[in-house]
Amino acid sequence: MRGHDLAALRRLNTIAVLRFLRSQGPGRPQSLSQLAAATGLSRPTVDQVVEELTAQGWLTEASEPASGRSGRPARRFRFRGEAGRVVGVDIGLHKVVLLLSDLAGDVTATEREEMDPDMGGAERLAFLRARIERFLDEQKVRPEELWALCVGVPGIVGETGRITSVIVPEWSDFELARRLGESFPCRILAENDVNLATLAEHWQGAAQLADDVVCLLIGHRSSCGVLLGGRLHRGHRGWAGELGLHRGLGLSHAHEVLGWRGERRAGESEVAALARAAGASDPDALEILDRYATRLAPGIGALLLAVDPELVVLSGGMTPAGEALTPLLTRQLRDVALDVPLHVPRITVSTLGEQGVALGAVRKALDSVEALLCDATGPLPSVPPSMNR
Incomplete structure (x- = not known):
């Protein structure tokens, strides 16, 4: 074999070991024999790859060896999630939510802050940039430790990250990722908020065991995210699931029937009061939810006929009333x-x-970090020196 063929083969071997260990998580370190069996590589090859990845800071030997066996315990290795950080952001009309995670998906910090819904586009961008910078500073995350930053926005997001927004008009035809990239030296991603909610449900939520899923945002705004075969379906231009934009389906006006004039306890929101009353079988509350379900049904039914999913997940501002709404929506559909x-x-x-x-x-x-680590066309990126310990 030529030199570049051998280098490519070594890179593929490295990817196989790294991908498998990442999939196991930090709580399931693997021995060399287990890695050889899982990847199909020879024991000497696995040994060499593990030694290289450990020296580079991507793997570490488990501190507690397997118990219950006589003789010298097998060495076991795990992926070092602490080798880097990623940030996930949800910036809506009224709030911003930030999460900090290591590379193993362990969320280590959260922050939520209210926003002025009348904030303009430029002011909103400055607010977002300042809150991310403050969040990273409070968590003592150095710039070189941050591998990726993803922001969820209420709008249609194209493949290049260009936003079409009806919620924040000044953010229409706006490249949010590029503008944030001026401040944060890492991979910057922008995505529709409902699409991200769908990914979250499949990862850690109600859709972990389903691969064909519709995630329905309900509340003052109606939209859908679609998962087909375990993969997010965005459509050719990112418009998939945006049923609220279709005038004939009526989803954009469904929330108008949700007004609740019944009892509200101190500090209780209108939605929470409506949900509480519906949970107590209040006829007025159930009638409101039934009218809401009637307005939702034509648009959702059209999507069900087009996609035929195995599961529908209700998310968004009306989820407190979800248990009462579910049978009503089922009947209307x-x-x-x-x-x-x-x-x-x-x-x-x-x-x-x-x-x-x-x-x-x-x-x-x-996912973007994994794509970088598993890119067979280039060398494995290095762990920052500050994280390689």
């Missing part, structure tokens, strides 16, 4: 098809709360 009842997949409610979008941003940032 069965009546949207012609001649025969529509098969309605299982509908469940997200348990990720308001961190769902930021958590999906963490997942997308981690």
Whole structure:
């Protein structure tokens, strides 16, 4: 074999070992024999790759050897998630949520701050940049330690990161990733917030066991994220799932029936009061939710007929009322098809709360780092010296 062929083969061997150890997580270190069996590589090859990756700072030997066996315990190795950091951000109209994670997906810090919904585009960008910088400074994250930053926004995001926003008009036709790249020397990604919520549900939420999923954002804004075959379906220009933009489906006006004039406890939001009343079988609250389900059903039913998912996840501002809304929505959906009842997949409610979008941003940032580490066309990037210990 020629020299460059051998180098490529060594890189592929390195990728195989690194990818498998990352998939196992820090809690499941692997012996050399286990790595050889999982990757199909020979024991000497695995030994060489592990030694190189350990010297580069990507692997470390497990501190506690396997127990229950006589003789010298096998050496076991794990991926060093602490070798770097990623940040996931959700910037909506009213709030910003930030999550800090290591490269193994372990979230180590969170922050939430309210925002002025009337903030202009330039002011919003400055606010976002300042909050990220403050967050990193408070967590003592040096610039070289940050591998990727992903921001979720309420708008259509193209493949290049260009935003089309109806929520923040000044951010329409705006390259957020490029502008943030002027301040943060790492991979910068921008993505639609509902798409990121869908990734989060598949990673750590209600859709972990499903691969064909519709994640429905419900509340003052209606939109959908679609997962097909375990992969996010964005569409050719990133418009997939944006049913709220279709005038004929009526999703953009569905929230208008959600007004609640019943009892509200001190400090209780309107949504929380409505959800509490519906949970107590209040007829007025259930009627409001039924009218809401009636307005949602045509658009969601059209998507179900087009995609035929195995699971629908309800997320967004109306999830507190999700348990009461689910049977009402199921009943309304069965009546949207012609001649025969529509098969309605299982509908469940997200348990990720308001961190769902930021958590999906963490997942997308981690995916971008994995793509970099597993790029067979170039050398393995080095762990920053400050993290290689």
